[in-house]
Each structure stands twice: as C-alpha cells, then as structure tokens.
Amino acid sequence: MNRITLRFVAPVxxxxxxxxxxxxxxxxxASNAHASTPTYTIAYEGPLSGGNAQLGLNMKFAxxxxxxxxxxxxxxxxxxxxxxxxxxxxxxxxxxxxAAAQAxxxxxxxxxxxxxxxxxATKAAEPLYHAANLATVSPSATAPALATQGWSNFFRxxxxxxxxxxxxxxxxxxxxxxxxxxxxxxASAYAVGLVGAFDAKAKQxxxxxxxxxxxxxxxxxAGTGNVQQYGALATQIKGSGDPVTFYAGYYCDFALLAKALxxxxxxxxxxxxxxxxxxxxxxxxxxxxxxxxxxxxxCTNLTSSKVDTTFASQFKKxxxxxxxxxxxxAYDATNTIIKAMEKxxxxxxxxxxxxxxxxxxxxxxxxxxxxxxxxxxAGSTVYIYQVKNGSIVExxxxxxxxx
Numbered sequence: 001m002n003r004i005t006l007r008f009v010a011p012v013x014x015x016x017x018x019x020x021x022x023x024x025x026x027x028x029x030a031s032n033a034h035a036s037t038p039t040y041t042i043a044y045e046g047p048l049s050g051g052n053a054q055l056g057l058n059m060k061f062a063x064x065x066x067x068x069x070x071x072x073x074x075x076x077x078x079x080x081x082x083x084x085x086x087x088x089x090x091x092x093x094x095x096x097x098x099a100a101a102q103a104x105x106x107x108x109x110x111x112x113x114x115x116x117x118x119x120x121a122t123k124a125a126e127p128l129y130h131a132a133n134l135a136t137v138s139p140s141a142t143a144p145a146l147a148t149q150g151w152s153n154f155f156r157x158x159x160x161x162x163x164x165x166x167x168x169x170x171x172x173x174x175x176x177x178x179x180x181x182x183x184x185x186x187a188s189a190y191a192v193g194l195v196g197a198f199d200a201k202a203k204q205x206x207x208x209x210x211x212x213x214x215x216x217x218x219x220x221x222a223g224t225g226n227v228q229q230y231g232a233l234a235t236q237i238k239g240s241g242d243p244v245t246f247y248a249g250y251y252c253d254f255a256l257l258a259k260a261l262x263x264x265x266x267x268x269x270x271x272x273x274x275x276x277x278x279x280x281x282x283x284x285x286x287x288x289x290x291x292x293x294x295x296x297x298x299c300t301n302l303t304s305s306k307v308d309t310t311f312a313s314q315f316k317k318x319x320x321x322x323x324x325x326x327x328x329x330a331y332d333a334t335n336t337i338i339k340a341m342e343k344x345x346x347x348x349x350x351x352x353x354x355x356x357x358x359x360x361x362x363x364x365x366x367x368x369x370x371x372x373x374x375x376x377x378a379g380s381t382v383y384i385y386q387v388k389n390g391s392i393v394e395x396x397x398x399x400x401x402x403x
Contacts, residue, residue, distance in 0.1 A: 040348055041084040041109040042067060042337060044330075045100050045125065045136075046117030047092035051220030051252040054280045056117055058324035059139050060087055063114045065311075065318050066334035075335060080346035083338070086110060090121050092250075093222035094189070097121035098128060105132045111348050112137065112337045112357075114330055119143035119190035126151050135354045137337055139329035140274070142298065143193040147374040153354045155371050157333045157364075158326075159298035159380030161190070164273065165197025167382030167398040168296045172244055173205040174402045176269065180208050182242040184233070184257065186216040186223065186249030194273055195248035210240055220252030227256055234260035243268045250275040255284035262289045274299065277325045277385060279392065287390035295385040299329055300366060301394045311365060332364030 044063045046056035067083045069075045086107060088100040097116055104110050105128060112135040116122040122141040129136050130151045138146075138156040142164060146154060172178050181202055185191035199209045214233055216223030234257070237245055245261065245268055247254045254276040261270070272281075274297035282290040302308035302323065311331065315323045340356035341348050362369045370378045384395045395401060 036346075037080065037082060038346060038348075039082040039084055039109065040111045040341070041086050041107060042334060043086040043088060043104045043107070043110050043113045043115075045088045045090055045097065045104060045113055045115035045121070047121075047221075048087060048089035050091040050093075050222075051217075052092050052250045052275075054278055055140070055250070055275070055325060056089075056092065057319070057321075058278070058327045059114065059117055059330035061315060061319035062139075062323075062327045062330035063334045065315055066331050066338070068318075069314075070335070070338050076338060076342050079338075079342060081341070081348065084109065090116060090118075090125070091222060092118040092121055094120040094124040095222055097125040101125035101128045105129065105134060110134065111341070111350055111353050114139060114333045114337070116141060117326075118188070119146060119193065120188050122146055122154075123189050126154055129153055133351045133354055135337070135350070135357055137333040137357070139333045140326045141190070142274070143189050144197070145189075145193065147376045151375070152358075154375040155357055156375060157329050157336065157366070157369055157377050159377060159382065161194040161197050163380040164296060164298050164382050165194045166201035168246065168271070168273065169198045169201035169205065169207075170402055171294075171296070171384055171398050172246065172271065173202055173207050176244065178244045178269075179206065180240075180242045181210070181244045181246055182237050182240050182268075183209055183211045183246045184214050184237075184248065185211075186225075186247075186253050187213050188216060188221075188223075188249060190275065191248035191273075195246070198246060198248065210242060212236065214253070214257070216249060216253050217256070220250065220256075223253075225253075230257050230260035231264070233257065234264040234266060237261060237268075238264050238266040245270055247272040247276070249273075251278050251281035252284060255281050255290075258285045258289050258293065269294065271295070273297070274325060277392065279324070282387055282390055282392065287387075290387045291390065293387045295387070295392065296382055296398075297325065297385065298380060298382050299326060300381070300383050300397075301385075302328055302365065308365060328365045332362070332366050332369055335364060336360055336362040336369045 090097040090100040185195040215225035271294040340360040
C-alpha cells in the first residue's frame with residue numbers, strides 16, 4: 001500500500017485536525033465493529049471424487065448454499081457471526097476419512113462438520129472428531145452401530161438402517177408378495193448393516209433369503225472387488241430362480257451388477273437402497289436396464305411447495321445440476337447447526353455447540369430436526385422409488401404403500 005503524506009496550510013490546520021479526528025474515530029469504530037464479528041467455519045466431509053462422487057457433490061453444494069444464505073441474512077436474519085465453508089474429500093473411504101477428519105480438526109475455525117457422508121468413513125473418522133469434541137451431523141450415514149459408540153458429538157438427520165432395512169423387506173414380502181429373495185451387499189459398513197436388517201425382517205415375514213457378498217470394486221470406490229465378479233454372480237442369481245434381487249451398496253457397483261444380470265437373462269425384480277438412489281445409476285446402467293428398478297431411502301423428494309422449489313432452483317444455480325439424493329438433508333443439517341450456533345450467540349465454542357445440538361429443534365425442508373440422546377433423528381419414514389422411463393419417481397412411504 002502506498003503511503004500518502006498530508007500537508008496542511010496553517011489557517012485551516014486546526015479545522016483539518018478536528019475533521020481528521022472525527023474521521024479517525026468513525027473508521028476506528030467501524031473497524032472495531034468489524035473485528036468484533038467473529039468468523040466460524042462449517043466443514044463438509046464426503047466423497048468428492050471417485051466412482052460415487054455424485055452423492056457427495058449432492059450434499060456439498062447444499063451445505064455451501066445454506067452457508068451463503070445465512071451470511072446474507074436470508075435464513076436467520078442478521079447473525080452475530082460470519083460463516084465460511086470448508087470441503088474435505090474422503091472418497092467415501094474408511095481408509096481416507098481419518099486424514100480428512102484430521103485436516104478439519106486442525107483448522108481451529110471449524111466448529112462443526114456436515115458429514116461424514118458414508119457409514120464406513122464415519123466409523124473410521126468419528127473417534128477423532130469425538131476426541132476433538134467437534135460436532136458432526138451426517139445427512140446420510142445410516143449404519144445403526146454409529147449411534148451406539150458413546151460419541152456425544154455424533155448426530156444424523158436420517159433414520160438408520162434398522163428402520164430402512166425392515167421397511168424394504170416389508171415392501172418386498174407384503175407388497176410384491178415374494179417369498180424368495182436373493183440379497184447382495186458390497187461389504188461396506190453401510191451395506192452390511194442394511195442387508196442384515198433386511199434379511200432378518202424378510203425371514204421373520206416368512207421369506208427364504210439367499211445372501212452373497214460382492215465387495216465394492218476399485219473402479220467404484222476403495223473396494224477390493226473387480227468388475228469380472230459380476231458375471232459369475234449374475235449366473236448364480238439367475239440359477240437360484242429367486243424373483244427379487246436386493247442390492248445393498250452404491251450406484252456404481254449396482255449398475256455393474258444390474259447390467260450383468262440383464263445380460264445373463266435374469267428377468268426378476270431389482271431393488272436397492274439410498275446409495276443407489278441417484279440418476280447416475282440410470283445413466284451408468286442404461287435406461288433399458290434400470291427401468292423398473294425399485295429404490296428406497298429414509299428421505300423424500302421435495303414437494304412442489306414454494307420453499308422446496310426455491311431451494312431446488314437456488315441449488316441448481318449454484319451447483320450446475322439439479323438437487324439429488326441427500327441434497328435437502330445436507331441443507332437441513334447445515335441449517336440445524338447454524339440454528340444451534342444462533343442460540344449460543346457470537347462466541348461459539350466446539351463444546352458448546354455439541355451441547356446445543358442436543359437441544360436444538362429446527363423446522364427443515366425434509367422434517368423437523370430434533371435429536372435423540374444418542375444422536376439419532378427423532379422419527380423415521382422410509383420411502384420407495386422406482387425408475388420409470390429413465391427417471392426416478394417416488395411411489396410413497398412404505399407404511400402407506402403396504403397398507
């Protein structure tokens with residue numbers, strides 16, 4: 001910056017000095033006011049690269065949007081602090097998530113994390129977040145065990161697999177009237193918990209279940225499987241004669257399995273979960289293969305209300321693509337954090353925010369967010385979707401569809 005030296009003529013020196021004094025006071029006051037407004041960071045941890053990156057991107061831009069709107073005073077009015085955004089890519093991998101978590105923790109301005117997104121990544125990273133007393137609010141990690149570890153800093157805005165798995169099985173057995181089911185999981189922490197809950201409920205309802213594990217591939221995520229495994233698996237499934245195949249895992253590998261099944265002549269019903277609830281499943285499998293596939297999620301499509309359509313429009317403007325699975329949940333998770341911060345005031349500490357989230361009630365897009373003592377969301381509803389004419393459409397909640 002250039003220095004400017006002011007020279008004053010004697011007759012006006014006193015007046016000039018007086019004016020300068022007033023100006024300096026005003027500048028100092030403004031400067032102090034600005035300095036007294038602290039800035040905090042809300043981070044997002046999830047897959048931003050790799051085969052299942054789209055699920056992470058669906059959430060990342062929703063977090064950014066919520067922060068931008070809060071800073072502009074659109075959501076909570078004028079806040080006594082400013083917010084910044086930080087994204088850490090863990091590729092949805094339990095191997096990479098601890099390093100991502102450590103990077104977040106080491107940033108002293110971070111007061112909360114939206115995520116981690118995947119259950120395996122959450123399981124691996126959460127001990128670090130817990131030790132740092134840093135709140136994490138996941139929009140999508142659904143493994144039931146995550147809420148049983150005593151992590152007081154852990155929260156999630158979706159129902160766990162103990163709600164989704166049984167809901168899926170109930171739909172298959174009661175609505176589809178099926179008594180034989182072939183289930184497959186991709187060996188991820190998320191999928192193992194989900195398929196276990198599915199299998200147990202299906203058997204309770206009188207169905208026969210054949211189960212097979214097919215590790216996620218290195219092509220799709222940090223797995224140990226390979227694309228060649230799906231040809232042999234498809235042959236096994238077709239040979240079983242089971243009329244329904246339920247896949248617990250993510251869209252990239254599910255698309256590979258779906259293509260292998262149809263190529264082998266399997267005509268049974270395909271079904272998967274929220275990890276596959278993304279247009280990328282349709283594009284990667286091909287519409288002719290994907291059409292008819294059932295998908296489930298403890299999340300709902302946005303309605304046509306003014307609030308929902310406004311969010312969808314603003315999200316697309318920021319992200320460059322439409323809202324996707326867990327976009328609205330990530331938006332709600334972020335705003336729930338900000339709501340808890342607002343209650344605390346200008347001086348937000350990590351420990352205070354953890355306590356605040358245990359008490360917060362926030363009316364979000366997807367639901368009213370209120371957490372149980374273990375961090376689970378209060379209340380749960382599972383929805384069924386289907387691919388029709390190359391698009392994913394919501395059929396409705398399981399309870400209503402089954403009757």
